[in-house]
Amino acid sequence: MSPIQRIALMLTIIGAINWGLLVFFQIDLISSSFGGRNDELAKIIYGLIGAAGLVNLGLFFKQEEEFVIESEVNRTR
Template sequence: MNVLLGISRVLVIIGGLNWGLVGLFDFNLVDSIFGAGSAASKVVYIIVGVAALVLILDFIPRESRGRTQV
């Protein structure tokens, strides 16, 4: 699980930097590498989104995962 969290952190950082480039310079690095609207760009965006979901799930305390509190 630690490896998955590490990879997710790196991917979310890369995604954040890409959005920073879009906001500051109107330059989308992913689209410039893979082509705007290409299947490869969409795959990259999906992978970064899944990484963000993994990190969101990491915020849930481990004690409460899978257990219902009575």
């Protein structure tokens, strides 16, 4: 997994946690941390999380054999 995919996965997980907090506890962690939902910085963070979700679509369609080959290459290093 490339560093970009790892960062995208981390941002996607943060977005999922934020949605869980919003649904179960009515807490929007991102907007409260970055100045409100309409603040420019919060919009940038939301945009990055959305882009990360699109990057992770590549992982969804990645062939299982590619995962095996990549992990075997990492073991030999």
